[in-house]
Amino acid sequence: MAVESERNWTYLLDTWRGLEVPEGWRAEIEEGQIVLVPPPGKGHNLIAGEVHDALVRCLPPEIGAYQTLGVEIVQSERVYVPDLVVVDKALLRQSDRTDADPVDAAEILLAVEITSSGNARHDRTRKLWAYAHAPVPHHLLIDRFDEHGPTVTLFSEPVNGAYRQSLRTPFGKPVALPEPFGVELATEGFPGPR
Structure with a gap:
């Protein structure tokens, strides 16, 4: 990272750390800007809760699932707050x-993003690209607004900024998550778009 870029990044990150964001909102950094993300709707929260509950039941005690954890993708100067993050508690x-x-996003085990009508394209492109570049070993995209119907896609095996594997499953069918999730x-209970 160039010196000027590093100074700008440090300033942005320090500003992000000090923000007092309204309850339910999230602050993220992308393309040199701090962006406020509004609170998600009921369907989004229902899905997040169900995924969180399923993960908490299967994870070993040293690994946790969190819904408000900021992750930094240093090489692309981004900070995201995924809908769910699985990471070693240490x-x-x-x-x-x-x-x-x-x-550091490279240290998380799984990033989960659940699309909303206003962010679906962003989750499908920019966040997917960033997580692959981090590299985050597993990324779960729950896309309620997919043009072919609501789907869940598990991306894995990031290499050179792209996921080599993706398994796309329509709502209603189970999605097998590999170890350490198992x-x-x-x-079937995930609500579609409304």
Whole structure:
């Protein structure tokens, strides 16, 4: 990272850390800007809750699932707050980090994004690209607004900024998540677009 770019990134990250964001909103950094993301709707929250519950039941005690954790993709100067993140709890306990520090995206095990009508394209393109570049080993895209019908896609094996594997499943069919998750995610209760 060039010196000027590093200074700008440090300034943006420090500003992001100090923001007082309204309850339910999320602040993210993308393309040199801090962006506020509005609270998701009921269907989105229902899906997030069901995925969270399924993961918590199957994860070993040293791994946690979180719905409000910032993740930093240093090489592309981005901070996202995925709808759900699975990460080793030891990373959150590191004494050299403040509470406001985002976790390096390369250290998370799974990033889950659930599309809303206003962000579906962004989740399908920019966030997918960023997670592959991090690289995040598993990315689950729950796309309620897919033009071919609501789907869940599990992306895995990131290599050179692209996922080599993707498994796309329509709502209503189970999605097998590999270890360390080792669970079949039921999707028949996921609400579609409204």
